[in-house]
Amino acid sequence: MRIALNNRRDFLKTAATGAVLLGAQGKLGFAGMLDEQTAAAKSKVVVARDAQLHGTDGQLNEKRVLDLLDRAITSYTGHDHPVTAWKHIVPMGKVIGLKVNCAGGKGISTHLALTLAICERLQQAGVKPGNILVWDQANEALESGGYTIRTDPSRIRCYGSDVSGYEDQIETSGMVRVRLSKILTRECEMVMNLPILKDHGCAGLTFAMKNMYGVIKMEDVGPMHVGNCNPAIADLHCIPAIRDKVRFVLGDAISALYEGGPLFRPEHMWHPNALIVGQDRVAVDQTAWSILERKRAEVGLPTLEATGRKPHYLATAADAAHQLGVNDPQRISLMEI
Amino acid sequence: MLAVAAIAVVLVAASAGCKKAKVDPFPASGAVSGWQKTSETRVFAANDLWQYVDGDAEQYISAGVVTTSTSDYKYQGALEAVVDVHTMKDAAGARKILETGLTKDAKTVQLGDECVQYAQSVIFRKGPYLVRIVAYESTPDAPQALLALAQAVGAKL
Numbered sequence: 281m282r283i284a285l286n287n288r289r290d291f292l293k294t295a296a297t298g299a300v301l302l303g304a305q306g307k308l309g310f311a312g313m314l315d316e317q318t319a320a321a322k323s324k325v326v327v328a329r330d331a332q333l334h335g336t337d338g339q340l341n342e343k344r345v346l347d348l349l350d351r352a353i354t355s356y357t358g359h360d361h362p363v364t365a366w367k368h369i370v371p372m373g374k375v376i377g378l379k380v381n382c383a384g385g386k387g388i389s390t391h392l393a394l395t396l397a398i399c400e401r402l403q404q405a406g407v408k409p410g411n412i413l414v415w416d417q418a419n420e421a422l423e424s425g426g427y428t429i430r431t432d433p434s435r436i437r438c439y440g441s442d443v444s445g446y447e448d449q450i451e452t453s454g455m456v457r458v459r460l461s462k463i464l465t466r467e468c469e470m471v472m473n474l475p476i477l478k479d480h481g482c483a484g485l486t487f488a489m490k491n492m493y494g495v496i497k498m499e500d501v502g503p504m505h506v507g508n509c510n511p512a513i514a515d516l517h518c519i520p521a522i523r524d525k526v527r528f529v530l531g532d533a534i535s536a537l538y539e540g541g542p543l544f545r546p547e548h549m550w551h552p553n554a555l556i557v558g559q560d561r562v563a564v565d566q567t568a569w570s571i572l573e574r575k576r577a578e579v580g581l582p583t584l585e586a587t588g589r590k591p592h593y594l595a596t597a598a599d600a601a602h603q604l605g606v607n608d609p610q611r612i613s614l615m616e617i
Numbered sequence: 618m619l620a621v622a623a624i625a626v627v628l629v630a631a632s633a634g635c636k637k638a639k640v641d642p643f644p645a646s647g648a649v650s651g652w653q654k655t656s657e658t659r660v661f662a663a664n665d666l667w668q669y670v671d672g673d674a675e676q677y678i679s680a681g682v683v684t685t686s687t688s689d690y691k692y693q694g695a696l697e698a699v700v701d702v703h704t705m706k707d708a709a710g711a712r713k714i715l716e717t718g719l720t721k722d723a724k725t726v727q728l729g730d731e732c733v734q735y736a737q738s739v740i741f742r743k744g745p746y747l748v749r750i751v752a753y754e755s756t757p758d759a760p761q762a763l764l765a766l767a768q769a770v771g772a773k774l
Contacts, residue, residue, distance in 0.1 A: 386753050
């Protein structure tokens with residue numbers, strides 16, 4: 281079923297009731313992919329671009345987003361057909377969470393068009409609408425990002441952790457003491473990480489790894505900004521629920537913020553017109569960082585390091601104590617398409 | 618007992634993320650041609666600023682922010698914008714924030730002590746106040762409309 285993306289609300293309604301269920305069951309192809317990646321010498325990251333994604337008027341051509349997504353996923357998996365590729369990424373019969381980032385509010389949130397395109401492909405791959413849960417920290421943030429709150433379990437759901445609540449149990453990991461969203465701990469079998477690329481006033485870069493600040497209770501977030509979020513971000517990802525469930529990054533670099541983040545600063549926005557895809561969260565962020573630095577250099581801004589905001593947490597995440605991925609560009613197999 | 622209750626009320630008020638604004642720099646609906654104020658004003662103390670600008674609060678705190686007030690606006694029923702008024706300890710703090718991240722395409726405008734304008738935003742300082750007005754879309758009439766709103770805010774500070 282191909283659904284036009286020009287009417288977002290209608291899409292959610294249609295997708296929820298009319299999905300083609302292809303019946304792929306059982307096999308957790310993703311686990312196999314993980315094993316392959318672990319065995320490989322390098323971490324694979326795909327950067328897929330479409331220079332025409334934004335028109336000359338600066339408006340996003342939403343119909344091209346699905347095509348870009350397809351190119352990214354087929355290139356990453358090596359499968360010719362996107363639906364086949366998705367079947368190898370997600371487990372069937374389980375709830376798949378799509379963790380978007382709407383913390384920056386209107387103007388700099390994970391693009392709804394991208395999220396809808398993923399929902400479409402997931403359903404075509406056999407994921408039931410009720411097993412797709414789009415979420416972020418709070419309903420208010422989601423709504424400000426253009427998302428419609430939906431809690432009907434038979435349809436694609438979309439709501440914040442303020443609806444589900446948080447665990448009472450405090451998770452500890454290194455310096456981190458946090459309570460996790462029940463959406464992560466109880467509802468989702470697997471979470472796809474859908475961050476949006478932004479400069480960050482404290483961490484330097486917010487993308488795949490920093491996006492997980494949105495899965496913890498708001499009151500616990502404050503102390504995690506100490507020391508440019510290092511080692512807090514790396515420690516956070518060592519919590520099993522995050523390390524094990526958040527297994528795939530489909531990063532939104534359709535629009536991005538090279539300075540002044542994480543809130544919307546239109547004077548510092550640009551359109552990389554790209555998706556950054558990978559399983560290695562550290563490698564994905566390392567790649568995103570290099571894209572951000574190139575843009576900063578292009579507009580004459582100093583490096584993040586020169587501004588005292590180098591994302592040290594990437595090296596921490598890659599160190600022997602954390603082993604969350606690789607940050608050495610020589611060990612990243614970068615495919616730019 | 619009453620004294621205890623009074624102290625409790627004070628403590629609750631002091632710890633709340635949102636406080637009532639002492640000064641209202643936000644133009645009412647219709648006060649500036651075409652502009653409607655579309656939300657209540659929210660006020661954040663420095664310690665609570667992370668609730669509004671999580672990840673960017675440190676910059677403001679280090680520059681001496683006292684409170685941040687914010688409200689949403691809409692121009693001619695279509696163009697959405699947000700007005701942030703940061704009250705700093707002194708003018709130096711406002712200058713520090715304004716000068717951070719200035720880019721070459723910033724257009725200098727006569728407003729307050731210093732003002733710059735971009736296609737979708739106006740940022741100015743006046744005494745200890747740092748005001749940032751951001752539109753969520755780029756439209757042909759946005760720069761002029763934003764500037765008119767900024768001038769109205771500046772007049773109330």
